[in-house]
Every structure is written in C-alpha cells, then in structure tokens.
Amino acid sequence: MNLHEYQARDLLKKYNINFPTGEIGSTPQEIFDISKKFGGEVVAKAQIHSGGRGKAGGVKLCSTPSEAKNFANSILGKKIVTSQTDSEGVIVEKILITNTTIISREIYLSIVIDPDFESPVLIASSEGGTEIEKMAEESPNKITKIAFDPVLGAKPYELRRVISKLEIPKNAIKDFYSLVNNLFKAFIETDSTLIEINPLIIDDNENIVPLDCKINLDDDSYFRQKELFSLRDKNQENPIETRAKDFDLAYVKLDKGNVGCLVNGAGLAMATMDVTTKSGCFPANFLDVGGSTDKEKIKEAFRILVSDENVEYLLINLFAGIARADLIAQGVVEAAEETLFKLPIIVSMRGTNSEEGFEILKRSKLNIHIAKDLGQAANILSEINKANK
Amino acid sequence: MLINSETKVLVQGLGKDGSFKAQKAIEYGTNIVACVHPNKKGQLFENKIPYFETAKEAVKKTGANVGVIYVPAPFAMDAIIEQVDANLELIVCITEGIPVHDMIKVKNYMKDKNSRLIGPNCPGIISPKLKIKIGIIPGNICKDGDVGLVSRSGTLTYEAIAQIGEAGFGQSLCIGIGGDPIHGTSFIDALSYFEQDKNTKSIVLIGEIGGTKEQQAAEYIKTHISKPIVFTIAGTTAPKGKRMGHAGAVISGKMGLASEKIKALKEAGAYHSDDPSKIGDTLKNIF
Incomplete structure (x- = not known):
C-alpha cells in the first residue's frame, strides 16, 4: 500500500525526521488561507499515489496566495496522468502547501528491501530529484548501496563512505547519521518496503533538509499494522482492482485487452496472459482467484471480468489442486446466467473434479468451448477470433 | 539428499x-x-x-x-x-x-x-519414485521419471508436471521454491541438487518476472550444469510496476523483465519454451 506524501511526512515526524512546515488543504479557499498564513511564497504539491508528478504539472512554486488558489482551482478534482500512471491518471483531492527552501544541492536517499542481500539496503546518490531507475541506467557509478544489518543497522564505517561520496557538509554529518538511523527505525517498525527521500537537499546554510518522501508498506503486514492501513486512500486506486481486493482476488487491469482471463494461481495466470497474446488476442487482465476457491468468489471474479467493455471472450484456465474444478464451474455458470453473458467462453480445466466441472459447463446453455489443455485453449481462441474479424 | x-x-x-x-x-x-x-x-x-x-x-x-x-x-x-x-x-x-x-x-x-x-509461499516438493510429498503438489499428476523440475510458481508447476507427463517423461523430483522475494532454497540450490542426482537426466526450470534470481541461475548454469535444461518465464506480457498476485512478481527495474531473464538463460545454453503451453514439446524436441 502507498501512503500520500503528507501522510508519510506525519509518520516520519514521529521518528524525528522533519520536513519544511506544511499543511494540507482540499478546497481552493483552504489553499488560499494556508498560503497566506505561510507568508505568501509557497510550494503547492498535488497529493497523488504516483511519481513523476512534477513533470506532469502537479507541483507549483506560487509567489502569492492567489496564485496558489488558482493552481488549486485548476487541479483539484481533476486527474493527473504521469509517466507512472495508466492512461486514465489519478485524481487530485488534496494539495500540500509547504514553505519554500533555498536549495544548493539535491541528494537521493532511500531504503528498500534487496532480495540479493536478504536485508534492507540504503541507496544514495549525489544526484537527487530524478528517478532512481533512470539514474541506475544512465549513471550507475553515482549510486551507492549499503546493506543494513538486522542487529547493527547501518555500519558507521560504511556510512562514512556514503557521506564522503555524497559530499555531505561537515557540520551536517551528525544530522545525516541521525537521519539514516531514524529512517531505518521507521522502515522496520512500519513494515515498509520502500522509504524514499527524494530530494534530500542541502540548503544555503549547509543543513540537510528532506523535501519530498514516499512510503510503500508491505500489504502482507496488514494484520499488525492496522492503524497505518487505515490511511489507505481507495480513490487513488483503480476501482475494479479495489473491488477485487475486497473479495481477496488479485486482479490487475490491462490496457486494451479483449480476453478476460480467469485463472487460479499467479504464475499460471501470467502464463495464460502470455499464451493469449501468442494466439493473436490480448489479455484484458491478470486475475488470480487463489488456491482454496469458493463459489461466491468465482462469481464475483466473473462479474468483474464481464464489467470490462473491451472483453469479447473469456478464457478460464484452472489447475485444481486444493481447489475443486466442479465448484468453480458451478460459480461460472451461475454468474454467467445472472449477468446474461452470451460471448464465447473457452475453458481448460485440469486436476481435482475437472470431469464433473466439464459436465456442469456442458449442461449449461452458455457458449462454452472446452479445451483439453492451455495449448488447445489458445488454438480455439485464435480460431474464434479469426472467424470474428 | x-x-x-x-x-x-x-x-x-x-x-x-x-x-x-x-x-x-x-x-x-x-x-x-x-x-x-x-x-x-x-x-x-x-x-x-x-x-x-x-x-x-x-x-x-x-x-x-x-x-x-x-x-x-x-x-x-x-x-x-x-x-x-x-x-x-x-x-x-x-x-x-x-x-x-x-x-x-x-x-x-x-x-x-x-x-x-x-519456501515460503510454495507448493513444496514431491518424489513420485519414493511416493513422498511434502506440501500440496497433486500426486496423481506426477509420474516416476528422470526430469528434475524447479519452479517459482504454484499451479504453473502443476501445468509443467502434466506437460512433462504428456510428453512421455516423468519426474525425478519436483521442487517448488516459492514466489516470495526472500525465500529459502534457491534455483541454484535445486540445480546443484539435480546435477548431482543420478536419477535426474534433464531439468525443467519455471521462472517468473521480478528480481534477478533467474539471471543468477544462468550464471551458475554456465559453469556448473552439464544436464540439458528447458525453461519458461511467466509474465512476458505483464505490465511494469504492478504486483502480479504475489510479492515477488513485480517488475521494478529492467532486470525484472522476462526478456532479460530469457536472454540470460539462453546465453547459458538452456532451451527456451517461449510458449508456456509447450514446455513438454520443447523437452521432447531436445531428445
């Protein structure tokens, strides 16, 4: 789960990490009042769950409260499309107003989990402000990475190397140590998978000041981080993905696909997308209905798939181990009848009770095409698609 | 053992x-x-x-x-x-x-x-010869044979097992290493086991998008594995930055792309099944 910048700032404040004074507003008048209180010149930042917001026009330096109000008028309630969002973009419902800072240099700092080190790592670069991925491709020699030890945290001798590479001013070194240690503490205690300070700036008095931050939390830590997860902003998510999540379905919408895919298991679901593409069609989604599947969950999955207007065919691919193919088939039939679904459904089912599952499908009045395996399902899909065009 | x-x-x-x-x-x-x-x-x-x-x-x-x-x-x-x-x-x-x-x-x-x-987040292991399964891989789809299978997936592992059987082969041992970014037994551990195992003549490896474990396996294969390997990577059509079901399967950076993994494993001499429904056929073709 992602936090908004303003939520991340509040959270990190508890760990003694202080950003320039800021306040959140959700109407143009509020933005005007906050800006006035801050003395006129402010930075206005749209709060969205996406990077690349500056380039997309979501951040503005405003010299008067009226300018900030105009900016709010132009952006609140509208969607921003950035290099990291889909073509629909994400809605702006809040704007963060902060004091301005004099920037003499920008640094990049983050903590992520590195599967190779099997621990959190600190990633730092003397060139802040840009995306770390771009930096990794264009100038990898400017990036320093050190691993945190689960007991020791960051080792001071390694941090000294980072400090020298980043050319942290002498009188800010102590603050830098504290910042890294506090970030690490926050990272562990909040079950984060990413905390990014970008940029961390060095101001005209040679102080280090964090300007922007991003926090991603581990979805699997929900059971022990309920307070943090109450900060979830569903409006930033794709509504169908949110609905799927509520039914414990893993669903990802894909742009411009014509084949709705219903699969059990993430690997098989991806393989099904790949095979669909090979057949000359395009998958409309990733959907993993999970292992121990019940009928209601399948019905909801079916409803979600057919709510996508681009869907021309359904491809159901199941390998029932723990799950039972007959129950899944029953769910499909009931949901199809309920939604009056008439389009072709191609089904490949293997494993537990698949024969019974096929019988249920055959007895129904649905437009069913049965395949013995995924390969044959792809061939059938390809033939129907050709005949249709 | x-x-x-x-x-x-x-x-x-x-x-x-x-x-x-x-x-x-x-x-x-x-x-x-x-x-x-x-x-x-x-x-x-x-x-x-x-x-x-x-x-x-x-x-x-x-x-x-x-x-x-x-x-x-x-x-x-x-x-x-x-x-x-x-x-x-x-x-x-x-x-x-x-x-x-x-x-x-x-x-x-x-x-x-x-x-x-x-593991964690894995289907476990199964030996059709010994009739032992530790985990949840369905026993009835396995056949005793000489193909060692290692996979990051769950049900895609079952799919691969079925295909291996339909192609006329069986399995010496199937190892599901799991889909989490941090896990125990790795591809390399499994490959090393299969290389030494007398009952294994060839290896099938099922990878996924995300992380760099397949590339590490490719490096290892170059110098340590003499047995033929067939592989497929799920998620060639997956979008960047989206978690595809489980925590390990998310493309964050170039190295996580299926294309990078396929390139590395091909360079290491492994046989690519570019269609995940043709793993069995690819295996048949190399013998």
Whole structure:
C-alpha cells in the first residue's frame, strides 16, 4: 500500500525526521488561507499515489496566495496522468502547501528491501530529484548501496563512505547519521518496503533538509499494522482492482485487452496472459482467484471480468489442486446466467473434479468451448477470433 | 539428499486447510510421524498420528527429520524458527503472505544453522519414485521419471508436471521454491541438487518476472550444469510496476523483465519454451 506524501511526512515526524512546515488543504479557499498564513511564497504539491508528478504539472512554486488558489482551482478534482500512471491518471483531492527552501544541492536517499542481500539496503546518490531507475541506467557509478544489518543497522564505517561520496557538509554529518538511523527505525517498525527521500537537499546554510518522501508498506503486514492501513486512500486506486481486493482476488487491469482471463494461481495466470497474446488476442487482465476457491468468489471474479467493455471472450484456465474444478464451474455458470453473458467462453480445466466441472459447463446453455489443455485453449481462441474479424 | 526412504515428517499448522493437505500427503504415501499443536498434546490426528506440544519434543519422541508448515502467515515465522531450533534437516513452508520483514529475520536466524528451508509461499516438493510429498503438489499428476523440475510458481508447476507427463517423461523430483522475494532454497540450490542426482537426466526450470534470481541461475548454469535444461518465464506480457498476485512478481527495474531473464538463460545454453503451453514439446524436441 502507498501512503500520500503528507501522510508519510506525519509518520516520519514521529521518528524525528522533519520536513519544511506544511499543511494540507482540499478546497481552493483552504489553499488560499494556508498560503497566506505561510507568508505568501509557497510550494503547492498535488497529493497523488504516483511519481513523476512534477513533470506532469502537479507541483507549483506560487509567489502569492492567489496564485496558489488558482493552481488549486485548476487541479483539484481533476486527474493527473504521469509517466507512472495508466492512461486514465489519478485524481487530485488534496494539495500540500509547504514553505519554500533555498536549495544548493539535491541528494537521493532511500531504503528498500534487496532480495540479493536478504536485508534492507540504503541507496544514495549525489544526484537527487530524478528517478532512481533512470539514474541506475544512465549513471550507475553515482549510486551507492549499503546493506543494513538486522542487529547493527547501518555500519558507521560504511556510512562514512556514503557521506564522503555524497559530499555531505561537515557540520551536517551528525544530522545525516541521525537521519539514516531514524529512517531505518521507521522502515522496520512500519513494515515498509520502500522509504524514499527524494530530494534530500542541502540548503544555503549547509543543513540537510528532506523535501519530498514516499512510503510503500508491505500489504502482507496488514494484520499488525492496522492503524497505518487505515490511511489507505481507495480513490487513488483503480476501482475494479479495489473491488477485487475486497473479495481477496488479485486482479490487475490491462490496457486494451479483449480476453478476460480467469485463472487460479499467479504464475499460471501470467502464463495464460502470455499464451493469449501468442494466439493473436490480448489479455484484458491478470486475475488470480487463489488456491482454496469458493463459489461466491468465482462469481464475483466473473462479474468483474464481464464489467470490462473491451472483453469479447473469456478464457478460464484452472489447475485444481486444493481447489475443486466442479465448484468453480458451478460459480461460472451461475454468474454467467445472472449477468446474461452470451460471448464465447473457452475453458481448460485440469486436476481435482475437472470431469464433473466439464459436465456442469456442458449442461449449461452458455457458449462454452472446452479445451483439453492451455495449448488447445489458445488454438480455439485464435480460431474464434479469426472467424470474428 | 533432500528426501529419501528414511524421511519422517512432522506437520505444524493443522487447521481445516492444513488437515486436508496432511491427509492428502498421507494418502500419497508420505510417512507423517508427528503433529505439533500447543493445545492438543496427547491427542491423535486421524486416529493414529500423535500430537506434541513443541517441535523439539516431537523430534525427540519420533525421530522426525523433515518439517512442513501450514501455519497462518502471522505465526509462520515463529513456526519456522521453532523447527530450526528442533534441528529438522528440511523445513518446507507452504504458508502464503508472510511479511517480508519476517523473512529477513528468518533468513538471518538460519545462518550457520543445520536446517534447509524450502519456501515460503510454495507448493513444496514431491518424489513420485519414493511416493513422498511434502506440501500440496497433486500426486496423481506426477509420474516416476528422470526430469528434475524447479519452479517459482504454484499451479504453473502443476501445468509443467502434466506437460512433462504428456510428453512421455516423468519426474525425478519436483521442487517448488516459492514466489516470495526472500525465500529459502534457491534455483541454484535445486540445480546443484539435480546435477548431482543420478536419477535426474534433464531439468525443467519455471521462472517468473521480478528480481534477478533467474539471471543468477544462468550464471551458475554456465559453469556448473552439464544436464540439458528447458525453461519458461511467466509474465512476458505483464505490465511494469504492478504486483502480479504475489510479492515477488513485480517488475521494478529492467532486470525484472522476462526478456532479460530469457536472454540470460539462453546465453547459458538452456532451451527456451517461449510458449508456456509447450514446455513438454520443447523437452521432447531436445531428445
């Protein structure tokens, strides 16, 4: 789960990490009042769950409260499309107003989990402000990475190397140590998978000041981080993905696909997308209905798939181990009848009770095409698609 | 040896799901000798297998040497640590959704310990020859044979097993290493096992998008593996930055792309099944 910048700032404040004074507003008048209180010149930042917001026009330096109000008028309630969002973009419902800072240099700092080190790592670069991925491709020699030890945290001798590479001013070194240690503490205690300070700036008095931050939390830590997860902003998510999540379905919408895919298991679901593409069609989604599947969950999955207007065919691919193919088939039939679904459904089912599952499908009045395996399902899909065009 | 005729299994996490899975393993032929539950000491599972309060006690009384974990995610870390402390040679953790911070602690704790971990978030392992399964891979789709299978997936592993069988082969051992970014047994561990295993003549590797483990496997294959390898990578059509079902399967950076993994493994001399429905055919073609 992602936090908004303003939520991340509040959270990190508890760990003694202080950003320039800021306040959140959700109407143009509020933005005007906050800006006035801050003395006129402010930075206005749209709060969205996406990077690349500056380039997309979501951040503005405003010299008067009226300018900030105009900016709010132009952006609140509208969607921003950035290099990291889909073509629909994400809605702006809040704007963060902060004091301005004099920037003499920008640094990049983050903590992520590195599967190779099997621990959190600190990633730092003397060139802040840009995306770390771009930096990794264009100038990898400017990036320093050190691993945190689960007991020791960051080792001071390694941090000294980072400090020298980043050319942290002498009188800010102590603050830098504290910042890294506090970030690490926050990272562990909040079950984060990413905390990014970008940029961390060095101001005209040679102080280090964090300007922007991003926090991603581990979805699997929900059971022990309920307070943090109450900060979830569903409006930033794709509504169908949110609905799927509520039914414990893993669903990802894909742009411009014509084949709705219903699969059990993430690997098989991806393989099904790949095979669909090979057949000359395009998958409309990733959907993993999970292992121990019940009928209601399948019905909801079916409803979600057919709510996508681009869907021309359904491809159901199941390998029932723990799950039972007959129950899944029953769910499909009931949901199809309920939604009056008439389009072709191609089904490949293997494993537990698949024969019974096929019988249920055959007895129904649905437009069913049965395949013995995924390969044959792809061939059938390809033939129907050709005949249709 | 990961499992052999001496394998005695201890089960932890016998809720409704876990009990069903354990029953299936017993039906297949697995020698389950002990169950662990803090409140069921003295009772019997299925009227024959004794419950113990702790894993240590179970090992002491029954000589169990392999543990399997079906414990729910919030308690799974503790169960792994308990089995490590009980000195089990092999621990297979099926549980899905363990917080990644817990797995960091587990892996750190396991350094210098004697136990090997498979998983978490995996279907486990199965040997059709020995009729032993530790985990949830359906026994009826497996056939005794000489293909070693290692996979990051769950049901895609079953798909591969079925295809191997339909192509006229069988499996020496199937290892599901799991889909989490931080896990126990790696591709490299499994490959090294298959290279040494006399019953294995060829290897099938199922990878996924995300991380760099397939590239590391490719480096290892170049210098250590002489047996032919067929592979497929799921997720060639997956979008960047989206978590595809489980925590490990998300493309964050160029190295996580399927195309990068395919390139590395091809360069290492492995045979690519570019269509995941043709793993069996690809295997047939190289013999």
